[in-house]
Amino acid sequence: MHSVTGEPHAAVQATGLSKRFGRTLAVDDLSLSVPPGEVFGFLGPNGAGKSTTIRLLLGFLRPSAGTATVFGVPAADVRQAHRTLGYVPGDVALWPDLTGGEILELLARVGPGIDPGYRAELVRRFEVDLGKPAKAYSTGNRQKVALVAAFASRAPLLVMDEPTSGLDPLMEQVFRRCVAEARERGQTVFLSSHQLAEVEAVCDRVGILRAGRLVEIAGIPELRRLHRTSVEIGYRGAEPSLGDVPGVMDVERPRAGLLWFTLAGPPGPALRALAAADVTMLSMREPTLEEIFLDYYGENAR
Structure with a gap:
């Protein structure tokens, strides 16, 4: 050999x-x-x-x-x-x-x-x-x-x-x-x-x-660096402030009282920002590899 x-x-x-x-x-x-x-x-x-x-x-x-x-x-x-x-x-x-x-x-x-x-x-x-x-x-x-x-x-x-x-x-x-x-x-x-x-x-x-x-x-x-976590939260009252939080990307607001975002890296900064709001629901999941690729490589990943 x-x-x-x-x-x-x-x-x-x-x-x-x-x-x-x-x-x-x-x-x-x-x-x-x-x-x-x-x-x-x-x-x-x-x-x-x-x-x-x-x-x-x-x-x-x-x-x-x-x-x-x-x-x-x-x-x-x-x-x-x-x-x-x-x-x-x-x-x-x-x-x-x-x-x-x-x-x-x-x-x-x-x-x-x-x-x-x-x-x-x-x-x-x-x-x-x-x-x-x-x-x-x-x-x-x-x-x-x-x-x-x-x-x-x-x-x-x-x-x-x-x-x-x-x-x-x-x-x-x-x-x-x-x-x-x-x-x-x-x-x-x-x-x-x-x-x-x-x-x-x-x-x-x-x-x-x-x-x-x-x-x-x-x-x-x-x-x-490919790691991503998809996060969904429900909240009452004022929206959590996620604008300058490290690792938080692609924030979406499908309706009042609901936020979706993608998290890369350690979750600590995002969790601290969420703790300042009245969060009623928190769901986190690993996205599929297809979703990760679309995020990382863009539409050409298709």
């Missing part, structure tokens, strides 16, 4: 990668490099082209232009490239008549080797019933089987496309711990997600995809 110069190959390398479906340019001149041992987040709203990019990196699709490699092996050489990776798709399909345990055994035999003791621990942590046939599994349980198989493998690269879509919050925490353990074991993780909080919790760097184009690659501290 080293180049002719002796330098280690990138775990994932894309150069000028493009994919066109008819008139639609799904991936547009994408270049990125993920070094071995990094947890790389691939962030973008649904429909941004994340899954298409992953299918190009895995050799499942042929690019319209550009190249992709996995540890220096062309992605198109699927047999060779897949010896070094484990893959968890966003919508997991399993053999319906095999039990979870039989599926894990089958995947262990065709993959790059597993750690049996760690696999047994993962089964306990993800609370997987291995005795059931796959056709009896919920979406979340199918996801868990695929995650156990991937995290238990000794694959140097784990590629995960929206891997927590079917998991409850408790299992999401288990997933995040497993990503940290994969990093500790020296594995590379390529994690596609539309959840800002998820990539912020586990990734070292993040590439941001918008309408098929890579907008930027940033470390987690730089990514925090």
